């Protein structure tokens with residue numbers, strides 16, 4: 001424990017999907033502890049099984065809270081508030097986190113703050129890069145979301161574009177499955193693409209020729225299936241996998257970079273913040289770095305741990321809401337979709 005008494009110690013809890021995560025954040029800036037447990041059980045099924053995710057959260061969460069407090073050297077009674085993801089996500093998984101947070105908050109006599117998972121991704125870069133200039137653009141690319149958002153101020157957003165069908169990470173996962181690779185597909189395609197030729201297959205650049213900021217990835221997935229037809233079913237030779245991975249990835253990266261730069265230009269943004277698991281992608285990071293440098297725009301990409309689902313970003317948004325006196329009441333509930341989550345999408 002530091003000599004100075006912290007003004008706030010927020011316990012963050014994230015259980016919206018298949019990662020159980022707990023964080024202890026001091027004064028809205030310093031992560032004193034940050035634990036993330038990926039649930040490996042889903043690999044057996046080639047995708048996330050909601051019921052198994054809920055059970056795993058239930059088993060892991062109490063133990064992880066205890067470990068995180070121990071690692072942070074914080075007694076439960078020293079906590080100021082609990083920030084917990086309440087939407088969007090798998091409702092059964094969200095309810096596990098919410099029930100725990102409400103019970104623990106009541107026992108400790110501290111407020112609970114419901115945090116929107118997507119809003120948390122918008123701000124996760126702040127944990128490492130500090131406060132951003134406003135307005136700026138945030139790009140969320142994950143297994144469930146592909147969103148371009150103008151962040152006018154904390155809490156003030158304009159949704160600029162989103163995917164009309166599959167999310168970027170979902171496309172990676174589906175293409176990986178078609179190639180006979182494991183789940184999740186993003187990391188393995190990222191790796192295989194490094195040895196392939198991006199020009200080997202001429203895959204479409206979906207929606208690039210249309211105005212606006214929306215994305216579409218399902219046609220790209222279909223194009224990959226069509227290209228693989230003459231080669232039969234997996235297993236495929238490594239060289240073919242590498243070429244398909246590189247060509248698919250080039251199409252995704254080109255589309256995402258072009259739309260992001262279009263958004264940056266429209267907003268006149270001085271910064272672009274990234275969040276979501278696909279923001280770990282090395283080709284995407286490199287292409288965005290080049291495009292942002294050319295424009296003199298600061299690129300704020302969190303380290304991989306903070307790109308993927310994590311409680312650090314939940315605690316961060318919770319601390320900001322707490323500082324504004326915005327805490328949740330007993331009616332705090334779980335919602336599956338972003339639209340139903342109550343967040344003002346501008």
Ligand code: KG4
Nearest residue numbers: 142143144169184186190277278281308309
């Ligand atoms: O944000 P996240 O951990 O969970 C949610 O979906 O909310 O994102 C997971 C997604 C998966 O679809 C995974 O395949 C993708 O992020 N992903 C990647 C990479 N690492 C994870 N996609 C491309 N390249 C990567 N290196």
Ligand code: ZN
Nearest residue numbers: 142276308309
């Ligand atoms: Zn997420």
